[in-house]
Amino acid sequence: xxxxxxxxxxxxxxxxxxxxxxxxxxxxxxxxxxxxxxxxxxxxxxxxxxxxxxxxxxxxxxxxxxxxxxxxxxxxxxxxxxxxxxxxxxxxxxxxxxxxxxxxxxxxxxxxxxxxxxxxxxxxxxxxxxxxxxxxxxxxxxxxxxxxxxxxxxxxxxxxxxxxxxxxxxxxxxxxxxxxxxxxxxxxxxxxxxxxxxxxxxxxxxxxxxxxxxxxxxxxxxxxxxxxxxxxxxxxxxxxxxxxxxxxxxxxxxxxxxxxxxxxxxxxxxxxxxxxxxxxxxxxxxxxxxxxxxxxxxxxxxxxxxxxxxxxxxxxxxxxxxxxxxxxxxxxxxxxxxxxxxxxxxxxxxxxxxxxxxxxxxxxxxxxxxxxxxxxxxxx
Numbered sequence: 429x430x431x432x433x434x435x436x437x438x439x440x441x442x443x444x445x446x447x448x449x450x451x452x453x454x455x456x457x458x459x460x461x462x463x464x465x466x467x468x469x470x471x472x473x474x475x476x477x478x479x480x481x482x483x484x485x486x487x488x489x490x491x492x493x494x495x496x497x498x499x500x501x502x503x504x505x506x507x508x509x510x511x512x513x514x515x516x517x518x519x520x521x522x523x524x525x526x527x528x529x530x531x532x533x534x535x536x537x538x539x540x541x542x543x544x545x546x547x548x549x550x551x552x553x554x555x556x557x558x559x560x561x562x563x564x565x566x567x568x569x570x571x572x573x574x575x576x577x578x579x580x581x582x583x584x585x586x587x588x589x590x591x592x593x594x595x596x597x598x599x600x601x602x603x604x605x606x607x608x609x610x611x612x613x614x615x616x617x618x619x620x621x622x623x624x625x626x627x628x629x630x631x632x633x634x635x636x637x638x639x640x641x642x643x644x645x646x647x648x649x650x651x652x653x654x655x656x657x658x659x660x661x662x663x664x665x666x667x668x669x670x671x672x673x674x675x676x677x678x679x680x681x682x683x684x685x686x687x688x689x690x691x692x693x694x695x696x697x698x699x700x701x702x703x704x705x706x707x708x709x710x711x712x713x714x715x716x717x718x719x720x721x722x723x724x725x726x727x728x729x730x731x732x733x734x735x736x737x738x739x740x741x742x743x744x745x746x747x748x749x750x751x752x753x754x755x756x757x758x759x760x761x762x763x764x765x766x767x768x769x770x771x772x773x774x775x776x777x778x779x780x781x782x783x784x785x786x787x788x789x790x791x792x793x794x795x796x797x798x799x800x801x802x803x804x805x806x807x808x
Contacts, residue, residue: 448473448631449494449599454503456489463489465655466503471633471648473508476625478634478642481652482678488603490652491635495524495601508598521598527607529588531576537563538572541591548595562590565624582613589621593628600625602634606641618644639679643667651675672808673724681729683773687805689721700725700805704771705747713805724806731802732775734763736788740797749773751792763788765796 449471456464464486471477481487492498494505496517504513512520523544531540541562545555563569566586576584585606592600605621606614622645625632636642642649643663650660651674659671670676673684687700693710698717701708702725711725733740740746749765752772756779763775773796788794 446473447471448475448508449477449633450504450506451490451494452504452506454490454493454500454505456486456493456498456500462655464493464500467655467657469650469657469660471631473631474629475647476622476632476634476645478636478646478649479652480636480639480642480649480678482637484654485652486655487635487637487652491524491601491603491633494599494633495522496520522601523592523595523597523599524601525588525592525603525605527604529576529584531584531587531591533576536573536575537568537579537587540576540587541594544591544595558594559590562594565593565627566590566620581609582617585609585617586620589624593624593630597630599631599633602632604636604638605634607636607638614641615644621645643679651678653678670726670804670806673726673806676726676804676806681774681776683727683729683732684806685725685727685771687723687725689717689719689723691719698805700803704767704769706767706769707745707747709745709800709803711800711803711805715805715807717805717807721807726804726806727798727802729762729774729776731798732773733797734765734775734777734788734794735797736792736794738795740795741799744797744799746795746797749794749796751788751790751794754788754790761787763794765794767796 447470451467451469453466453468454464455462455466467490479487479490489498493500496515500513504511506512507521532543535543538559541559542555545558563572566589568583568586571579571583579587606617609617618641634645646663648660648662649666651658651666653674659666659675666675667679670679676682677684685702685704687702690699690701690708693699696714697710697712699708700711700723709725717723747767749767751763752766753764755762760776760778765773765775767773775796
């Protein structure tokens with residue numbers, strides 16, 4: 429049984445590497461504003477893929493072109509080898525789950541889920557079987573007779589998901605799928621969506637502005653800004669190895685520091701002079717840099733350690749500072765440290781010890797330490 433499960437997982441992963449949704453040189457402009465600018469993207473079969481970006485980045489316009497609500501000015505969109513660029517929405521092998529859920533308030537849960545199948549003329553027995561299977565999938569078997577007004581936000585979200593999936597689309601488009609939910613329910617629902625997607629093996633394309641949502645749910649993420657993709661990769665790749673300052677700053681917290689390349693430091697690293705840190709740091713970088721080149725060094729807040737002690741882990745670099753500000757968020761604390769240069773650095777720490785007292789007070793002398801391997805070099 430173990431070998432069968434491993435083989436199934438291998439086949440699913442192989443399918444994800446096979447092009448299934450292809451966006452080829454797609455452009456869409458409105459008057460003199462280019463919302464989507466000559467983008468190319470390939471999404472694998474059975475992949476849970478997120479398009480992540482802020483307001484005005486072009487992500488919603490791209491989703492609408494996939495759904496057929498907008499036509500590209502240039503380029504093509506293919507699904508499973510079929511060019512769907514000119515097909516109307518109702519002829520495309522896709523379905524869409526809207527941010528507002530768009531449930532019919534006068535219909536029961538069962539009627540909402542069955543609506544699309546009835547319009548397609550599916551036989552009553554088959555509709556009943558497929559609706560029941562969807563209710564079981566989204567864990568709403570006892571709620572079939574209720575109206576949307578009698579459901580919680582999370583339950584409405586699952587009804588909308590079931591209604592979108594019951595027609596067995598090749599691709600499901602999700603527009604900000606958990607945006608209307610509170611934080612705790614949003615996190616729970618993200619896992620539920622990911623589990624349902626994995627169980628069904630349908631390609632999901634999620635559009636979201638929520639970095640945590642994209643990181644939690646996705647096999648891969650495309651970070652979008654000003655109509656183009658800044659970076660495409662796994663959540664780990666995008667977070668730990670951002671390719672641009674925009675991606676580094678948009679995904680999670682980041683400290684950006686101006687630096688100058690001094691010389692090669694061996695094993696793919698370069699010695700970067702950081703005046704604000706009053707030190708030079710060997711930083712790994714796959715790019716070919718030049719001595720004297722201006723670059724940006726970046727380090728995540730959780731990679732920095734704040735202490736009143738002058739000691740540090742072997743191999744770590746340290747620098748003095750003064751605690752400028754701090755915030756308590758329950759599971760973690762945030763510290764802003766002013767360096768002697770005046771530069772403010774942000775660090776975070778897990779609150780591992782239960783205490784009602786702050787470990788460090790404002791204006792207290794502290795030391796920051798970090799592993800130089802945690803630092804990145806950004807040239808774009």
